[in-house]
Amino acid sequence: MTVTGAVIKNIIRKLFAGEDYRSEVLALINAEFLQYAVDFFKRVACAKLDNKSVTVDWYKKEFLNSDLYRPEEIAIHSGLNKKTITNTYNSARKQIVLEASLEHYNTLYNAINGLTDQDDLDVALTIKFRDVSVALNINESLIVINTLAVKRSALRGALWSTSGKQVEKPLMITLCALFQVPKKCFDQRNLPESERESDFYLFDETGKDYPCEVKLMGKGNPESADAVFARGSRVLVANKLSETNKQQMEKDGILWVELQTKDGYKRFEHVLKTLSIPCKPFAGDLEKTLEKILSIILSDDVQDSVTPEIVLQETMFNDKSDSELLLDLE
Numbered sequence: 001m002t003v004t005g006a007v008i009k010n011i012i013r014k015l016f017a018g019e020d021y022r023s024e025v026l027a028l029i030n031a032e033f034l035q036y037a038v039d040f041f042k043r044v045a046c047a048k049l050d051n052k053s054v055t056v057d058w059y060k061k062e063f064l065n066s067d068l069y070r071p072e073e074i075a076i077h078s079g080l081n082k083k084t085i086t087n088t089y090n091s092a093r094k095q096i097v098l099e100a101s102l103e104h105y106n107t108l109y110n111a112i113n114g115l116t117d118q119d120d121l122d123v124a125l126t127i128k129f130r131d132v133s134v135a136l137n138i139n140e141s142l143i144v145i146n147t148l149a150v151k152r153s154a155l156r157g158a159l160w161s162t163s164g165k166q167v168e169k170p171l172m173i174t175l176c177a178l179f180q181v182p183k184k185c186f187d188q189r190n191l192p193e194s195e196r197e198s199d200f201y202l203f204d205e206t207g208k209d210y211p212c213e214v215k216l217m218g219k220g221n222p223e224s225a226d227a228v229f230a231r232g233s234r235v236l237v238a239n240k241l242s243e244t245n246k247q248q249m250e251k252d253g254i255l256w257v258e259l260q261t262k263d264g265y266k267r268f269e270h271v272l273k274t275l276s277i278p279c280k281p282f283a284g285d286l287e288k289t290l291e292k293i294l295s296i297i298l299s300d301d302v303q304d305s306v307t308p309e310i311v312l313q314e315t316m317f318n319d320k321s322d323s324e325l326l327l328d329l330e
Helices: 005-016 022-050 058-064 071-077 091-117 138-178 223-231 243-251 264-274 286-297 308-316
Strands: 125-129 132-136 200-203 209-215 235-238 255-258
Touching: 005 022, 005 138, 005 286, 022 058, 022 125, 022 132, 022 138, 058 071, 058 091, 071 091, 071 138, 091 138, 125 138, 132 138, 138 200, 138 209, 138 235, 138 264, 138 286, 243 255, 255 264
Parallel strands: 209 235, 235 255
Antiparallel strands: 125 132, 200 209
């Protein structure tokens, strides 16, 4: 799953402005879910129409025993998130997912039958598609509602994780460009295998590397400190940090930047100077400068098509000077 370049740009703008970026991810979750819901209702309507004389097993036939869907889609149709079964994908795991999905669906259907047999409540969904109305009884309606609920939960988890991962490098590159760090000091190409665990690396003029962690999470989340200590990072850039986090990192000599505070990004200059990495203070128009930087490193298209590494490679290969900047702000 990918996050578009446009959303990443908006997240970065909000982080530099000291604002909460979560509304951008929530908007993306809503858009993805609503599109999925519309498409799913269309498939349900068509499947129901094609199985007029079939019992309630039409849903199992069309959505669980069909070769049209991937195992993770079948799991969602059964009301089960594939991640609760396995994160590994191969032929053996595929069969496990399919078997677990069918077992879960049968359990769910029996539970719904037991619920509706004991209650006078009636729920029915009517889907109108191409001027044809399709009615679902209470059992069918609850199965469809449950499927949509599971899908939204899966989208939520995936997009929160994906947005954080895909913002890491563009955010760090933007910070470096803003403070006029030479490109050789944040070139992420050809990192040794031993240096690929951290989110980002800074380099001083001697080539010494400084591992950096980027964590976008809620205030007080202990994961921020845990990740930094576990990976031996020298720098942490986060949207929110607790006072306990800050005190612990300062005690252990770890440099930090908290973005979701007034002018929080400016602390990155202190980090660079402490590490003896060439930089210049920034005192220009932040909004206009961000637009210039982001237009260089990101596209509004799907993020997978334009990664920061690719953009940097294209601009770096023709460098005539090791001190050349990604964008000269003077």
